[in-house]
Amino acid sequence: MPELPEVETVRRGLDRWVTGRTIAGVEVHHPRAVRRHGPGPDHFASLLVGRTVTGTRRRGKYLWLPLDDGAALIGHLGMSGQLLLQPAGAADEIHLRVRFTFADGGPQLRFVDQRTFGGLAVSEGGATLPGELAHIARDPLDAEFVDEEFVTSLRRRRTGVKRALLDQTLISGVGNIYADEALWRAKLHWARPTDTMTRPGARTLLGHVRDVLTEAIGAGGTSFDALYVDVNGDSGYFERALAVYGRAGQECGRCGSPVRRDPFMNRSSFTCPRCQPRPRNGRY
Numbered sequence: 001m002p003e004l005p006e007v008e009t010v011r012r013g014l015d016r017w018v019t020g021r022t023i024a025g026v027e028v029h030h031p032r033a034v035r036r037h038g039p040g041p042d043h044f045a046s047l048l049v050g051r052t053v054t055g056t057r058r059r060g061k062y063l064w065l066p067l068d069d070g071a072a073l074i075g076h077l078g079m080s081g082q083l084l085l086q087p088a089g090a091a092d093e094i095h096l097r098v099r100f101t102f103a104d105g106g107p108q109l110r111f112v113d114q115r116t117f118g119g120l121a122v123s124e125g126g127a128t129l130p131g132e133l134a135h136i137a138r139d140p141l142d143a144e145f146v147d148e149e150f151v152t153s154l155r156r157r158r159t160g161v162k163r164a165l166l167d168q169t170l171i172s173g174v175g176n177i178y179a180d181e182a183l184w185r186a187k188l189h190w191a192r193p194t195d196t197m198t199r200p201g202a203r204t205l206l207g208h209v210r211d212v213l214t215e216a217i218g219a220g221g222t223s224f225d226a227l228y229v230d231v232n233g234d235s236g237y238f239e240r241a242l243a244v245y246g247r248a249g250q251e252c253g254r255c256g257s258p259v260r261r262d263p264f265m266n267r268s269s270f271t272c273p274r275c276q277p278r279p280r281n282g283r284y
Contacts (some may be wrong), residue, residue, distance in 0.1 A: 002077045003061060004139055004173025005216035006228050006236065010083055011063045013231030014109075015056040017085050018065065022052045022103040033097035033111060036074075036132075037121040047071060047122045048100070054127070060136050060172025066127035074121045074130050075111070077228075081118025084110045085231045139173035140210045151202040154194050161197070162190035162269060165209065174209060177222055180245045180270050182209040189276045190262070190269045196279070215241065244270040 002010075026045035028034055037044045052068040064072040075083065084093070085107040092099075098111040098120060111120060123130035138145045150171055157164050164170055165179040174182075183190055185208040186201075197205075216222060221236030229235055239246075243253055248261035252272035262269045 002081075002221070002228055003175035003178055004058075004141070004213050005178070005219075005238065006221035007058055007061050007063055007077065007173070008141075008217050009221045009230050009236060010077070011056045011058045013085070014063070014065065014083065017107065017231060018053050018109060019055055020053065021106070023048050023050065023100055024103040025049060025099075025101040027099040028097070029099070030097045030116065032116045032119070033113060034120055036076075036119045044120070044122055047124070048073065059129070059133050059142075060139050060168055061175070062133050062136065064123070064126065064130055064133070070125050070127045072123045072126040072130050074123055074126070074132060076118050078113060078115065078118030080115040081111065081113040082229055083231055084112055084229070084233060086110050136168050137170055137172045139213075140171060140206060141173075141213060147203065147206060150206060151199050154202050155197055155199070157194040159194055160191040161188055161194050161205070162264065164194050166265075171209075173213065176264075176267050176269075177242070177245045178209070178212050178216065181212045181243055184244045184270075184272060184276060185212065187275050189271060189278050190264060192279045244272060246270065 026048050028041035028045060031041055034041050034044045051071070054066045054068055057064050057066065062074060062076050064074045066072050087107055088105070093110065093112045095112050095114045096110055097113050097116065100109040121132070123132055153170055154164055162179050162183060165174045165182070182205065186205045188205060216238040219236055219238035219241065220230060220234065221228060222238040222242070244259050247259045248270060249258050251257070252259055252275060255272060255274045257272050257274040260271050260273050262271070
C-alpha cells in the first residue's frame, strides 16, 4: 500500500498540474471507486462540476483537493490506486474508474485502480480538513507535529514499537516499508515494548522515521511493481536504498548478517538479527 512518500509524491504532482483548474466533467466508470461517497456517483459528480481546485493537501496516506466552494475532493490510493494526468486523446486505461475533464481542455485527471481498494469522495465543507480525516494523527513531516507529544504517547502504549508506528491515530503515514527501515536505523527490533523505551530513545527513533520518509520522498517513493507511479506514470526508486525491507537472506549493509523475515500482522517484518536482537528486559 502506498505510504506517506508515495502519496506526497502524487500530491506534489497534482499541485503542479491541477491546482487552479476548473472541473468541467466527471465520469464515474465504476461505483466502487466512490463507495465512500454515501449519496452515490451522480451526487459525487454534481458536487464537482464547475468547481475550481484551489490547492492540494495531505494527512498521512490520504490527500485532498480543496475546492473554491469550501468542499474537498478526498482520495485514498488503497493498494493499487493511481491518479494520472493524461492527454484527452490518450486511450483509456483498462482499470480506469473515474475521469475528470477540465474547462481549459488540458490534460485529464484519471483515477485508475486495478484492485479497487482505493477510492474518492467529496467532503462538503472539508477544504481545511475533511471531517472524515480528523481522527488521523499528523505525520512527522507536518509543521505542526509535536515531537514531545508523540514521545509521551508512544511510551504510554503497551505494545510493540512497530505496531505503534503503524497506528495512524498516533503517527500517520508510516506503513510496513518505512517502519522496518526506521527500526533498522534505530537498531530496534519490531517487538520492542514501547513502555520500555526512554525519551531519548523515542526521540532517536522519531528522527530516523523522519529521515527515512524525507529520503524516500526525494526518490519519488518506492515502486516494487507498476501499480505505484506518480501523476506522470513514473516509478519511484527508493527501493534501491532499502536496507532490510524485502531483503530476506541478503547481507545487512551494517554488519553482514543475513536479513531475517518474520510474519507480522498478516504481513512481514524484516530485521537484522545481529543489529536488531529480539527484546529482552532492559531499557534503550
